[in-house]
Amino acid sequence: MHRVPVRVRHYWKLLATCAAFVVICALVFSTVRVAPLVTSSSDQTTDRVTQDIAGTTDLFDASVAHEITLTYREEDYQEILDDYWDDDEKNWLEADLTIDGTTIPSVGIRLKGNSTLSGLTRNGEARPGGIGRGGPPGGGQMARPGGAQAGGAQPGGAQRRDAQPGVQPGDAQGGGPQAGGGPGGFGRSSLKAEEPENLPWLIRFDEFVEGRRYQGHRELALRVSGMGGGSTVLNEAVALGTLAAAGQSAQRYAYSSFTVNDRPTTARLVVEHPDEGFADTLGDSGVLYKSLATGQFTDQGDDPTDYADDFKQITMKGSQDLQPVINLIRWVNTSSDADFDAHLADHVDVASVARYLATQNLLLNFDDMSGPGRNYYLWYDLETKKFSVVGWDYNLTLSGDATQGPHDAGRMGGGRFPQGGTPPEGFQPPEGMQLPEGFPPPEGMQPPGGDNGVGEQDRTRGFGGMGGNKLKERFLASAAFKTVYEDAYRELYQKIYAKNGAKNTLDSITKVLPTVDGYNAQTAGADVERLRTLIQQRTDHLATDTVITGR
Template sequence: MKLNKWTKLAWVAILCSSVLTACSSDSQGTANETSTENQSTSDGTAQTTAYADQFDKTQIMSISIDAEEDAWQEMLDNPMDETYISADITINGTTIKNVGIRPKGNSSLSQVAQDDTTDRYSFKIKFDEYVKDQTWEGLDKLVVNNMIQDSSYMKEYLSYDIMSYIGVDAPLFSFANISVNGDTWGLYLAVEDIDGSFKTRAKNDEGEIYKPNNDDNGMGMPAGNPPTQGDTTADGDQQTARAPMEGMEPPYGTGFPDMYRMQGEYGENGWPQGGMGGNGGFGGMNGGGSGVSLEYTDDEISSYSAIFDNAKTKTTEEDEQRVIEALKNLSTGTELEKYVDVDAVLKYFAAHTVVVNLDSYTSNMGHNYYLYENDGKISMLPWDYNLAFGGFMSGSASDVVNLAIDTPVSGVTMEERPILSKLLEVSEYKEKYHEYLQEIVDGYFADGKFEEKVQSLNDLIAESVKADPTAFVTYDEYEEAVAELSKLGKLRAESIQGQLDGDIPATTDEQQASPDSLVDASSIDLSKLGDSMGGKGMGGGGRGFGGGQRKDQTEQSTDSSTSTSTSNNSNNSNNSTSTESK
């Protein structure tokens, strides 16, 4: 075929561009071994999401981390710095070179950092930290979560699965066996970070994403009392507490100052009995400052710093004003369908209510969710569910099983959580919310479905748990937790069905007036599900602020099931339990 002059020039330009790209990559001393599908179009707007095919929920993903030994150990020795180091990451056989990796988390990071028997951190993997625009088949960031305070290994998996089942745009997820420099590290949950790649995959690259966060006021406490918080990291993540509170008693020591005590009756350890449904909360402080509660205060952008300072996308003042306008109309219940993606929010809260996660928007914490805005409409995206199924400020098992579906909050009033309360004030929306709850019960729980799901996950991961050299629990404790989770899910669904049918009150006040109508949850032992924050010294089982058992190495496999020599896990051999803080 004969080419005209302009076609020839176009081909020359393309070839030159390719050479320059290759030279740029080589100048950083790396080669991107991911598929050539990981390229943007010429205008930079289209990006592959081929990575989605790698998140197979029915399989265990393989992630190998290869890092320079001294750098890896330095990172483990200074986890609170949250400093990236370079590593080569191989995921399901595909290697991506010169990738950034660092410990991640907030209280969970502090918890592991203060325990000298473990280095089992959650990690954030940033594929373009050192190589511009590098991805793993289109994904820019991946997190791997360490299952802390979840003896079943399944809480977060099930929470995202239920979200996905009802149609919420949840992050992709999969169990993952991790190795470090050739040595087995442990079984984690790999989760798609809610960032640019997520927006491309789930939202057609439209809209803006925020992660409302007021954690520097620590659990709704006044600033200055919680651990000191650092600045925002280079990639927009919040730094975590640098040191535990001094002079504090349980859950940080052995008693809890009255000014921070939760309302209601107190047990021996200073924690409330029945801390849910408005009986929880730290002195009525709702953790809603600077916008995390989504309450409208005024039209000043600075009044919503907890939202806008934590933007995950590049936003403008115009973008932020759209959010404020939505909150303003939400506060008055005006034109809700214009300013709120009502259906998306109702689905989110239906799933959220089912799994009972109070380390979230629905408690005084007011965090662990993403706010999505598109064309002036706001909605919510799920995040951080390791403390679901009653793992946070749960009170009794009955409180978890019977959490009121129409007032599913703790430590705050419904009015202090307007994106939930304003929708449920509308009978049409409340009915739709109930329909979604019914759909989840019918499709995910009824007729033994939940027990079958738990068993299928057990079949998938049991051997990996048994061989996990850094596990927070023994294999026997894992098996107990799996059995307890099956029972809890069954009873939770029974209570929700009773509330939908009208046989059980659907609000907290009505339940307190008719306690005999509630589902009997006396057979549930929440402590078997993991060290919970709240109820048992905020550490579960009387282990202090976090708890967390370690395996005796004699119970583990002796071949490949040992941790990397660069970690501190060798301390586990003589220490089966420890005290951690979160």
């Protein structure tokens, strides 16, 4: 007893009472759900910028070639590869970065994407648990049951009879000898850990130095070849440039040489990552929310933590919360058709939603807000209390069926379904198809018609139940919004195709690309010609559509 400290002996009854109280609280309140609350309704961001590096050249001046170099310790790189290989963790690596001659020490870089990295190999071996597990290294493809090849261009370049117009067999979409062309421009991209200059990276300026920005940007994305864009990701660059020219919200981009340590230099597409700086271009006062690939846009109750797999708040953390998004989801999913038609304008900017949906169709973007990657952001204007939809991740644009109509829903690998997106019985993904960036495929994923354990509703929600968005579906199905959608479609068709917006953007890019160190003229030339053909076919086909002609 004398070994117990004097103070403890004196106050043992009080200590015992406190301990008993803690135990009782744990037993009584352990099943009570605690929801996070914001502490104010301020419209100010909580992020504090302490250093904004000006640089020498506007990074997103797309009319000039840029230069980016990364330097890091090889042992640190191997460590983050270990983390990704063993635990599926994409951890940050500290590196020194130089952009157009300006050196920025201690930035954070990490691997970006899920399906994009599905074909990644290390020492010739695929990562355990990857999409391409069990297949040839670097393939990243999905096989049909029984081992048959999935639909699309067949081995040896033979084209199926149902191949889509505007896409030629054998087109090099993956940017190298491993690439295999397929309908809609899908192709395999063979990525090797030993070639970091070819990997998809996210660069963060304040990961190791708090409050730092570069030209107002917190993050930059380095896009990777494949999935319809070829070696130079031309389709995404053309889509972004065309959107900007048409007056639509779009991330900025530029082409840059990219050198990692003493590795060979490659030409890469750099894209503005939607962060606080990008949010500033959307409005004076609002909150930006990112839709996650795991999101379903379904009512899951009042607890914001139950929506953690659906949306991520990007701006104004601590002063705003997810409640506006929860309210929108609930209303869209529960309102009657009459209520939806009469009061949608109370919740969203109807004209902006019409323009967004028309744009995705015009640019043949399968993986929009209803695609398996759920690639979109929501912007909530704090003054109007309304949402707008913002596009993101355009690496599957301009790679589908040129004859897709204004009221057709595109599908993975090209072609089209009637509006609503229900695929035909027995539909198979094209050979070598990679799932869109950010999409984690469910265990035992099957094409439509197969038993994936989710239920019959999968047949009506895009490819294999992986897509679908209730807001988009109800908007396009409603006769009340047909006119505003078709008006937006006609206006944007003029800007994108009839007045050569897409063609002129492609021409501008082809003038810059040859000046970028690491540019491959042969593969880029094939990408340019494929896109030029598709753009012309799309222009000509839509010119005769009744939505465009008004007849």
